[in-house]
Amino acid sequence: MKAFNMLKIAVLSLLFFLIPLNASINKYVLSDDVVIDPRTAQKIFEIGSEVKNKTNVNLYVYVKTDLGIDKNIPIKEKMQLIKKEETELTSMLVKPYAVLTIAVEQMHVNLLMSEKLKSIINKDDILDGYVVPLLASKDKNTLFTKISAAVLNGYSEMADDVAHANGIEKLESGIPSSGKTAGTIWKVFMYTLVILGVFLYTFAVLRSKKKK
Structure with missing residues (x-):
């Protein structure tokens, strides 16, 4: 019974870490919008805090499941509404800033930044090389798992660009071997944790039934 209780505690602890982190505390x-994995959110907080403390640059992510835009409206009108949303978002940010945005239902990804950072952060390289490939990857992982991986991958690269521009060779909170494979490594790590949680839960249930 003691061993079974310990297994239940282990499973519950793992599930706790799978519960999305409240964005209000990060x-x-x-x-x-209950999209980013809590481990990803925590890592973003660590990286963002270090970049802010060392360079005074604010790096953000803004991820929404749905912007509430009608799917049936013309593309031009849809883009105008998305642009309006982005303008309202950036108007509230303190310069210098960069924010990685994703709208899942609208299939829209963007990287917005204040003028000072446009010559420091390579928008096209980050989106095309570090974010979009993970979102579009053909594998068994869920879309939201891919979003977490893509967000962390892109955010880490943004942070590295800002750090290098300020003479910082390496961020202490950065991802080891940061680059186009970093997000994939993190994605595999998260997927493994989920599988482990399912295994522990199944093992606990079977053990309980056997004792009965």
Whole structure:
């Protein structure tokens, strides 16, 4: 019975870490809309805090499941509404800033930044090389798992760009071997944790039934 209780505690502890982190307690996650994995949110907070302390640059992520835009409206009108949303978002940010945005239902990804950072952060390289490939990858992982991986991958690269521009060779909170494979490594790590949680739960249930 003691061993069974310990297994239940282990499973519950693991599930706790799978519960999405409340964005209100993470100032660098402006809105994760229950999309970003809590481990990803925590890592973003660590990286964002270090970048802010060392360079005074604010790096954010803004991820929404749905912007509430009608799917049937013309593309031009949809883009105008998305642009309006982005303008309202950036108007509230303190310069210098950069914010990685994703709208799942609208299939929209963007990287917005204040003028000072436009010559420091390579928008096209980050989106095309570090974010979009993970979102579009053909594998068994869920879309939300891919979003967490893509967000962390892109955010880490943004942080590295800002750090290097300020003479910082390596961030203490950065991802080891940061680059186009970093997000994939993190994605595999998260997927493994989920599988482990399911295994522990199944083992606990079977053990309980056997004792009965």
